[in-house]
Amino acid sequence: MTPGGRFGQMLAGAVQKKGISLRDLAVQLDYSYEQMRKIFLGTSSPSVLLVKELAKRLGMDREEAEQAATADRLQRRFGKAGLKALGRDPRLAALDAVAALLSDKELQTVITVARGLVKARKQG
Numbered sequence: 217m218t219p220g221g222r223f224g225q226m227l228a229g230a231v232q233k234k235g236i237s238l239r240d241l242a243v244q245l246d247y248s249y250e251q252m253r254k255i256f257l258g259t260s261s262p263s264v265l266l267v268k269e270l271a272k273r274l275g276m277d278r279e280e281a282e283q284a285a286t287a288d289r290l291q292r293r294f295g296k297a298g299l300k301a302l303g304r305d306p307r308l309a310a311l312d313a314v315a316a317l318l319s320d321k322e323l324q325t326v327i328t329v330a331r332g333l334v335k336a337r338k339q340g
Contacts, residue, residue: 220258221291222284222312223267227256229317230274245269261289287312 219228231238242252247266254260262270267285271278290298296306304312315323 217253217256219256219317221288223262223281223288224256224258225312225314225317226276226281226284227270227274230270230276231256234274236274241270241273245273258288261285261292 219225231241236244238252238256239249242249245252245266251260255262255266262285264282267281268278270276271281287299287302287304290302291309292298294301299306299309311326315326318326
């Protein structure tokens with residue numbers, strides 16, 4: 217199962233890091249597995265209360281988790297206009313979706329490659 221959306225990516229990373237299954241997490245929080253699966257896939261947004269509980273239980277940064285959930289909600293509802301309203305470049309949505317799955321070193325490599333592309337364009 218591939219996580220979707222910014223919050224789904226964060227959730228996937230946190231669940232993997234804790235070594236817990238989505239089903240077990242749902243049981244611990246008294247939510248249905250189906251609801252947790254939809255949040256993981258990015259087809260549903262968690263409530264503010266659930267974001268807070270997930271962040272606490274999984275060791276996620278609560279502010280980042282809230283921002284990710286809000287961004288996903290806006291993007292689902294308003295498409296690219298939702299991202300623009302957040303001051304985000306809609307072209308970066310695909311990168312945002314995978315960034316949470318990358319290690320710090322891998323993310324730094326992506327940034328270095330992007331900077332190299334910009335530098336090469338300026339020189340050429």
